Amino acid sequence: xxxxxxxxxxxxxxxxxxxxxxxxxxxxxxxxxxxxxxxxxxxxxxxxxxxxxxxxxxxxxxxxxxxxxxxxxxxxxxxxxxxxxxxxxxxxxxxxxxxxxxxxxxxxxxxxxxxxxxxxxxxxxxxxxxxxxxxxxxxxxxxxxxxxxxxxxxxxxxxxxxxxxxxxxxxxxxxxxxxxxxxxxxxxxxxxxxxxxxxxxxxxxxxxxxxxxxxxxxxxxxxxxxxxxxxxxxxxxxxxxxxxxxxxxxxxxxxxxxxxxxxxxxxxxxxxxxxxxxxxxxxxxxxxxxxxxxxxxxxxxxxxxxxxxxxxxxxxxxxxxxxxxxxxxxxxxxxxxxxxxxxxxxxxxxxxxxxxxxxxxxxxxxxxxxxxxxxxxxxxxxxxxxxxxxxxxxxxxxxxxxxxxxxxxxxxxxxxxxxxxxxxxxxxxxxxx
Amino acid sequence: xxxxxxxxxxxxxxxxxxxxxxxxxxxxxxxxxxxxxxxxxxxxxxxxxxxxxxxxxxxxxxxxxxxxxxxxxxxxxxxxxxxxxxxxxxxxxxxxxxxxxxxxxxxxxxxxxxxxxxxxxxxxxxxxxxxxxxxxxxxxxxxxxxxxxxxxxxxxxxxxxxxxxxxxxxxxxxxxxxxxxxxxxxxxxxxxxxxxxxxxxxxxxxxxxxxxxxxxxxxxxxxxxxxxxxxxxxxxxxxxxxx
Numbered sequence: 009x010x011x012x013x014x015x016x017x018x019x020x021x022x023x024x025x026x027x028x029x030x031x032x033x034x035x036x037x038x039x040x041x042x043x044x045x046x047x048x049x050x051x052x053x054x055x056x057x058x059x060x061x062x063x064x065x066x067x068x069x070x071x072x073x074x075x076x077x078x079x080x081x082x083x084x085x086x087x088x089x090x091x092x093x094x095x096x097x098x099x100x101x102x103x104x105x106x107x108x109x110x111x112x113x114x115x116x117x118x119x120x121x122x123x124x125x126x127x128x129x130x131x132x133x134x135x136x137x138x139x140x141x142x143x144x145x146x147x148x149x150x151x152x153x154x155x156x157x158x159x160x161x162x163x164x165x166x167x168x169x170x171x172x173x174x175x176x177x178x179x180x181x182x183x184x185x186x187x188x189x190x191x192x193x194x195x196x197x198x199x200x201x202x203x204x205x206x207x208x209x210x211x212x213x214x215x216x217x218x219x220x221x222x223x224x225x226x227x228x229x230x231x232x233x234x235x236x237x238x239x240x241x242x243x244x245x246x247x248x249x250x251x252x253x254x255x256x257x258x259x260x261x262x263x264x265x266x267x268x269x270x271x272x273x274x275x276x277x278x279x280x281x282x283x284x285x286x287x288x289x290x291x292x293x294x295x296x297x298x299x300x301x302x303x304x305x306x307x308x309x310x311x312x313x314x315x316x317x318x319x320x321x322x323x324x325x326x327x328x329x330x331x332x333x334x335x336x337x338x339x340x341x342x343x344x345x346x347x348x349x350x351x352x353x354x355x356x357x358x359x360x361x362x363x364x365x366x367x368x369x370x371x372x373x374x375x376x377x378x379x380x381x382x383x384x385x386x387x388x389x390x391x392x393x394x395x396x397x398x399x400x401x402x403x404x405x406x407x408x409x410x411x412x413x414x415x416x417x418x419x420x421x422x423x424x425x426x427x428x429x430x431x432x433x434x435x436x437x438x439x440x441x
Numbered sequence: 442x443x444x445x446x447x448x449x450x451x452x453x454x455x456x457x458x459x460x461x462x463x464x465x466x467x468x469x470x471x472x473x474x475x476x477x478x479x480x481x482x483x484x485x486x487x488x489x490x491x492x493x494x495x496x497x498x499x500x501x502x503x504x505x506x507x508x509x510x511x512x513x514x515x516x517x518x519x520x521x522x523x524x525x526x527x528x529x530x531x532x533x534x535x536x537x538x539x540x541x542x543x544x545x546x547x548x549x550x551x552x553x554x555x556x557x558x559x560x561x562x563x564x565x566x567x568x569x570x571x572x573x574x575x576x577x578x579x580x581x582x583x584x585x586x587x588x589x590x591x592x593x594x595x596x597x598x599x600x601x602x603x604x605x606x607x608x609x610x611x612x613x614x615x616x617x618x619x620x621x622x623x624x625x626x627x628x629x630x631x632x633x634x635x636x637x638x639x640x641x642x643x644x645x646x647x648x649x650x651x652x653x654x655x656x657x658x659x660x661x662x663x664x665x666x667x668x669x670x671x672x673x674x675x676x677x678x679x680x681x682x683x684x
Contacts, residue, residue: 015587018583018587019583019584019587021580021583022579022580022581022583022584023580023584025576025577025579025580026576026577026580026581026584029573029576029577029580030577032573033444033447033573033577036443036444037444040444191594
């Protein structure tokens with residue numbers, strides 16, 4: 009169909025016309041048949057009236073009463089007619105006799121002769137009803153047919169819209185490919201074009217954003233590495249030459265460059281794990297083993313700070329997920345816990361499961377985060393207390409944002425609460441099994 | 442009577458409406474062109490036949506009109522074959538084909554309306570009956586058009602079969618007239634399905650308008666029908682392949 013409006017208007021008008029006209033014709037035919045029967049009955053009555061003198065009781069069968077009066081004398085009456093006059097008024101009237109209501113016609117051809125004919129009202133109404141019912145039946149019966157056909161036509165007309173909405177509904181969040189429909193009606197054409205243009209622009213924008221963040225981070229990483237080497241060399245040079253640095257400028261510079269490097273790494277990771285860009289390669293993973301690996305990775309730093317770390321709960325827990333992303337998730341949580349917990353503190357990982365989800369809890373006895381900050385720490389570049397974080401630890405404010413993205417990617421949930429220790433933060437991650 | 446007028450109008454208009462709807466689906470992109478090409482020759486042919494009807498009917502031992510109608514029915518079929526065979530002139534030949542059928546239907550209707558002695562219908566009957574007949578015919582044609590459009594889109598071969606049936610129907614009508622005029626041998630009757638599916642029933646009426654249904658066909662009619670259907674269908678297949 010080229011136009012929904014044209015299709016609906018023409019087909020519905022055609023349907024209404026066809027069904028109404030056919031119903032009208034059927035009514036006409038049925039009424040004609042009934043009328044024919046009625047006229048036939050009249051013929052029978054006339055014939056019976058003429059034969060009455062020889063066949064008594066013919067009118068009784070047809071329900072007709074007859075009287076013939078001459079100068080006040082009853083010359084003739086049929087079986088159903090009373091002995092008294094059925095009507096005193098000339099023309100049509102209605103009277104009661106013989107236990108029924110009658111329609112009576114009185115005719116006086118001259119002053120001497122009077123003919124009175126009567127028919128029960130019920131019989132007349134029955135005949136009239138038959139004719140009317142015959143004409144109404146086709147119209148009434150056509151209504152359900154019309155309703156079914158209207159439903160079919162409207163469903164057919166709206167099928168392109170339904171296909172369009174189904175295609176939109178079945179699209180994944182990162183699927184920005186155009187919607188393709190066959191035989192698009194004019195009314196939907198512009199909507200489809202605009203939607204596809206929007207998808208195309210959105211895909212371009214995502215691609216640009218993805219490439220921009222990745223390119224910038226990549227381009228900055230090389231000079232920063234060179235800067236780090238040069239700073240290290242300069243620091244060694246100063247040390248060998250006996251140049252003192254009482255204000256610690258060189259150390260501050262090295263710390264700044266180190267932080268910038270970490271920030272760039274985090275930006276690249278954030279970019280990589282963004283649900284809008286990330287193409288997850290899900291596989292069956294042992295989360296407990298993954299946690300053990302992450303603890304082993306972080307152990308040197310934890311040991312340096314004389315912190316205590318423990319992994320409790322299940323020794324094996326399998327779930328489907330992206331290995332790289334989940335490892336990064338656990339690593340960020342353990343790294344954060346280690347970074348913000350004082351030397352000698354405790355970090356605890358606990359792994360458990362319900363029938364439908366895996367639960368990872370990472371908690372420490374560090375300073376923790378005030379509950380009013382919970383909803384903000386997942387924002388990108390947000391750091392509790394700003395750059396002057398009380399721990400003095402280097403950070404980018406991207407770690408928890410990355411963690412949240414990974415959890416979203418796996419259709420999981422993340423929550424923050426007070427640690428089970430006397431102080432500290434408890435992070436609970438729930439991932440569907 | 443009202444019912445006679447309705448049946449008369451429907452009998453003449455329904456085959457034409459079905460043919461036009463079928464052709465409009467075929468030449469969907471050029472429907473305006475098709476209608477223009479249809480209107481002028483239709484009016485011309487109708488005028489010629491109507492003005493000379495008495496003279497025509499007196500020719501060839503009084504069967505001139507029947508033979509002319511047969512010729513027009515056959516022309517209608519042949520033009521459809523040419524349309525399918527030669528897509529270059531398809532719109533023109535299709536329009537001429539419909540014009541042939543229109544001239545027959547139109548002259549029948551004119552005859553019915555103005556024939557002296559047609560006392561069984563009043564002007565009101567004529568008006569109402571024509572409206573009912575034309576309304577039913579046009580409505581069926583609209584629904585037929587959308588049904589064919591769907592078929593053509595999803596099952597092209599079904600459309601070709603229906604087009605071939607509509608075209609071959611004209612040959613069936615021509616053969617009936619030729620047999621009536623003794624220009625075609627009748628031969629033995631092949632079957633009798635009047636009781637199963639009467640030509641006077643609604644479905645029989647529709648099938649006659651669509652594919653020339655006969656309750657009592659004779660052998661020559663049936664053979665001609667099969668031959669013509671095969672030829673037109675082959676032309677349609679050829680057209681599809683060429684496209």
